[in-house]
Amino acid sequence: MNSPRHPLKFPKMLRVRSRLDFAAVYERGVRVSDGCLSLVVLPNDRPTSRLGLAVSKRCGNAVCRNRLKRRLREVFRQSRADLPMGLDLVVQPRADTPLKLDALRQSLISLAKRAARKLAARSREQQAESATGGDSIAGGAS
Secondary structure (H helix, E strand, O other), X not given: OOOOOOOOOOOHHHEOOOHHHHHHHHHHOEEEEOOOEEEXXXXXXXXXXXXXXXXXXHHOOHHHHHHHHHHHHHHHHHHHHHOOOOEEEEEEEOOOOOOOHHHHHHHHHXXXXXXXXXXXXXXXXXXXXXXXXXXOOOOOOO
8 A cells, every 4th residue: 555655754865964064064065053053054955955964972872862853854844835945954963952842943943044144145145256256355454
């Protein structure tokens, strides 16, 4: 008996998986954090956002870390409509992160929106620099 495809699945195309993708996000991404999560965000050239998880051993033993990762994936899966599109999100939970889904959801959504605003501001600054030519020398009188 075939079951219909679930619309809220978490397929591989929604995950940051490769070492190169993680390295790019860490190198060129925008960092935002609160008391619960730390988020590194980089725009991607895709129509959807992708999730990457980096859970350190400070978050507990393997059972606790895996439970936290499952909950973060579930929060991302359920909140995809509320998150900005076209971003790679790497989530780093803090050591004392609560395991309640509502707290994780609120934290992820607010951090993703903050990061999107930071990325937009950075993009505007880069466009302004390229429009002026970037030839200005600060404070130099020779």
